[in-house]
Amino acid sequence: MAIVHEIIRQRIGQLHLVMHSGSQAMDLLVGAGLVDLLEIAYGANGRLAPTCVRFRRAVQEGTLRIEDYSNYQMTLRFMAGAMGAPFLPTYSGLGSDIIEKWGFDSQFRERTPEISLRKAVVIEDPFSREKQHVVLVPAVNPDVTIIHVQKAAEDGTTRIEGLTFADIEQARASKHVIVSCEELVSPDELRQDPWCNSLPHVIVDAVVHQPFGAHPTACYRYYDYDMKHLEEYREIAADDERFRDYLEHYVLGAHAFDEYLRLIGDEQLDRLRASLGLGYARRDLL
Incomplete structure (x- = not known):
């Protein structure tokens, strides 16, 4: 303070x-x-x-x-930044508005270099036979x-x-x-x-x-x-x-x-x- x-x-x-x-x-x-x-x-x-x-x-x-992100997502974003990784995966946020609703829209993200191009990305787990979805959250430094x-x-x-x-x-x-x-x-x-x-x-x-x-x-x-x-x-x-x-x-x-x-x-x-x-x-x- x-x-x-x-x-x-x-x-x-x-x-x-x-x-x-x-x-x-x-x-x-x-x-x-x-x-x-x-x-x-x-x-x-x-x-x-x-x-x-x-x-x-x-x-x-x-x-x-x-x-806005979940508490766990924000922790992972800092962890990714500390690791030098571009992003980290998580299940946090699946099925919630945190993934679907963006406070920073795509146009704003495009013209603002200090923030990531996307809030988060949902993909299928490339290692799983069950095609489980995971959320990728961007690193922050x-x-x-x-x-x-x-x-x-x-x-x-x-x-x-x-x-x-x-x-x-x-x-x-x-x-x-x-x-x-x-x-x-x-x-x-x-x-x-x-x-x-x-x-x-x-x-x-x-x-x-x-x-x-x-x-x-x-x-x-x-x-x-x-x-x-x-x-x-x-x-x-x-x-x-x-x-x-x-x-x-x-x-x-x-x-x-x-x-x-x-x-x-x-x-x-x-x-x-x-x-x-x-x-x-x-x-x-x-």
């Missing part, structure tokens, strides 16, 4: 986002008017917003071009991947604790990788248990040390979701003027992420700190 705030402050626009799952970070970028194209599987804030508010509005108003992790070293070695989702595949598929981290540790510390590390230093271009860098979302073993802030955001995001005020107060008016965290307040941040036994905060404290 810290890097997303900086992108908004610098007004880096006309973005083409490719995401496995997007929530608050994606919604802020879309709401700030910085995203032109979006390829995604999931865009929501869980039970607080089954569809992210600014994202939904942009799609409904036609100001955002979007292509982002220019830049941004991830937030628990620990990283100055040399770029990165450790994700807990579920990695598609972060590793996406990072390995990308031309450049920027990592923000809760703890900046020495390379020697990460070498003690090298099998726990997620990304090697050779693929990471930059490391940003930013505690609470995923707020108001969660970081396993460090802090939980800020439900109070997210609930307030859901109401604010539904109104254009209030959303602009939110950006001005929390993002544009805060010249660094630490200033944003001061607006949240130490007392609230302390409530979010994870229990060592649970990995998340106790619900009675949130």
Whole structure:
């Protein structure tokens, strides 16, 4: 989230986002008017917003071009990109509208070189006697991947604790990788248990040390979701003027992420700190 705030402050626009799952970070970028194209599987804030508010509005108003895939398909697309393969096969999507309905039509794909010529292709399995159909999904190689992790070293070695989702595949598929981290540790510390590390230093271009860098979302073993802030955001995001005020107060008016965290307040941040036994905060404290 810290890097997303900086992108908004610098007004880096006309973005083409490719995401496995997007929530608050994606919604802020879309709401700030910085995203032109979006390829995604999931865009929501869980039970607080089954569809992210600014994202939904942009799609409904036609100001955002979007292509949707299943979560598994997006993971395979990143995996194909990481492998250097042009595509990978799957059964995911067979019989669904994900295959039949395209957000980017053929004409748009023809004139837009950064996206694949086709969303997906269904073929018969050439190795099977039963002529089973399979779906081919295209590889994707982002220019830049941004991830937030628990620990990283100055040399770029990165450790994700807990579920990695598609972060590793996406990072390995990308031309450049920027990592923000809760703890900046020495390379020697990460070498003690090298099998726990997620990304090697050779693929990471930059490391940003930013505690609470995923707020108001969660970081396993460090802090939980800020439900109070997210609930307030859901109401604010539904109104254009209030959303602009939110950006001005929390993002544009805060010249660094630490200033944003001061607006949240130490007392609230302390409530979010994870229990060592649970990995998340106790619900009675949130």
